[in-house]
Amino acid sequence: MSEAKFLSGYDPDAYDRPALAVDLVLLGLHDGRPSVLLLQRAEHPHAGRWALPGGFVALDETLDAAAERVLRDKAGLAGIQCEQLYTFGALDRDPRMRIVSVAYLALLPERAFGEALDGMPKLSRAVIDVPWTGEAGGPVAVLPADGRMRGEPLALAFDHAEILALAILRLRGKLDYSDVGFALLPEHFTLRQLQDVHEAILGTPLNKPAFRRRMLDRGWLAPTGSREAGTSFRPAELYRFQKPS
Amino acid sequence: MSEAKFLSGYDPDAYDRPALAVDLVLLGLHDGRPSVLLLQRAEHPHAGRWALPGGFVALDETLDAAAERVLRDKAGLAGIQCEQLYTFGALDRDPRMRIVSVAYLALLPERAFGEALDGMPKLSRAVIDVPWTGEAGGPVAVLPADGRMRGEPLALAFDHAEILALAILRLRGKLDYSDVGFALLPEHFTLRQLQDVHEAILGTPLNKPAFRRRMLDRGWLAPTGSREAGTSFRPAELYRFQKPS
DNA sequence: CTAACTAATGCGCATAACGGATATATGTCA
C-alpha cells in the first residue's frame, strides 16, 4: 500500500482528544514592578475571576498564529514578539472539558501596553507581586493597578496564576544573557531606563557602574548622539538597541 | 445561571480540534558524542524513516503522564526524569492530519540506555552530529551508531530533526547552571567522567583544573571515599551527586 | 624490589570579570 493510499483511508477522528488553546502573558512594567494585562471573565466558568487573554487553536492555524490572533483580537496589538513559554496539561485545569493550553509570553513596552488598554476597554492592568527572590520560583499574586493597589489580590481563573509565575521565572532567567530587556523599552532609551527595567524584573537593586559596564561591553548598545529631554538636571545619552552582527 | 448549570449544557465537541501527541527525545552518550534512541517506522506515513518514540495524549491523562507512558511502553523504562521541551504545531508536520506534539527530553545514563536497547529490539541508537558550536543553533544530523558509523545520515520522520536540534540546544544551555549533567552518569562517578559528559554535550574540550575547581566549588559533589577500579594507573576518587540543601 | 608510566590531584600565577566607592562632568534652575 502506498503512503498516499494509506492516508486516504485514515480516519482522523478515531479517538477523542483534548481541546487545544493558547493563553497569552502580556507583560509590561508599572511603577517599577512587573504588570500584566488581564480580563475579567463575564461568563462561566470562573465568572468574575481574572484571566489571561486566550483562545482555542483552530485546525488550520499554527500555535504561533493562534497566539498572534489572540494578541490582535483580544489586545488589539500587532507586531509584538510572542514566545512560547510552556504547555499546561493538568486534567482539571478547566471545568468545561479537557483543555491543554500552550502559554505564550510577550513583552510590551509602555506604549503598546497603553495602546492595548485604550483600545480594549475590557482589559485591565494588574501589578504582579513576586514574593520570592532570584530564581527560587513559587506562587505570585496580582494586585489591581488602578486606584490604590491596596490589599485584596485579584482572584485568577483556571491555572493562570501558575502560568504567570512561570512567566516571571522564565523572564528572570533570560534577562542576563538575552535581549529580552530591550523589548520593554521604547526605541530610544537611557542606561538608567534599561537598569530600571532590569531592577523591576529581578526585583532587586543593581550596582550602577557595574551595570553600565556590562551593558556597554556587550556591544548591543549604539549611542544615538542625542540626549533625553525634559529633565531638570544633566540629561542622559539616548541609546538604541542594535543586535551584534 | 449557575456555573454548574452552565457546565451541564456545554458541548465539548462544538469545534474541530487538532490531535495532541507527545514525542520523547531520549538522550545518552556514545563514544563521547550525544546519541538518541530512535525507531524505524514500519508503517505509513514516513515508512522506513526514523522517528522519536511518541504517542497520542489520552483524554484522561496529563502531558507528563503521557510522556511517562510512552517511556514505559516504547522504551521499557521507568523512573527517568522527563522534562517538557517545546510544543510543535506546524500545520503540515504530519501528513495524516493536524497533530500538535509536545516534545519531552529525558537523559539516560548508559545503563538505562542499554536496558532500553535490550528490552525493546525495535529501538536503535543513533549518534547525533552537531555541526555548530556553542549555542548558535541549527540543524543536526543523526548517524547509525552500530557498525562503522560511516557516511549516510539517517532520514528522520516528520519534524523530528527540528525537535532533536532544539533538544541539543536546550541541553547545552542548561548544562552550566543546572544539574542536568549528572543525569547522564551512574550513581558513583569520577570527575573525569563528569568532564567527559560536559565535553560530549558541548562538543568542545574543557580545561581540566578549571573544570575540577568549578565543580567542587559548586558544592554538589560528595566524595564517597572509594575509588574507581580496573584502571592501569592511579584510580580516581568516586563522587556522588548531592543537591545542595 | 625497583623504575617507568599514566592519569589524578594539587599549587601558583597572570588575566579578566565584578562589586562598590569615589571623583568628575554637564546639564537645569534660582
Place this chain on the structure above:
DNA sequence: TGACATATATCCGTTATGCGCATTAGTTAG
C-alpha cells in the same frame, strides 16, 4: 554665576577563570 542633581569616568580590592607545572598514587615491566 553658583547651587544642585544626575550622568559619566576612574580607581581599587575581591573573586572567578585559564593554564602551565609539580606532585601523588596507583599499575606494569624488568
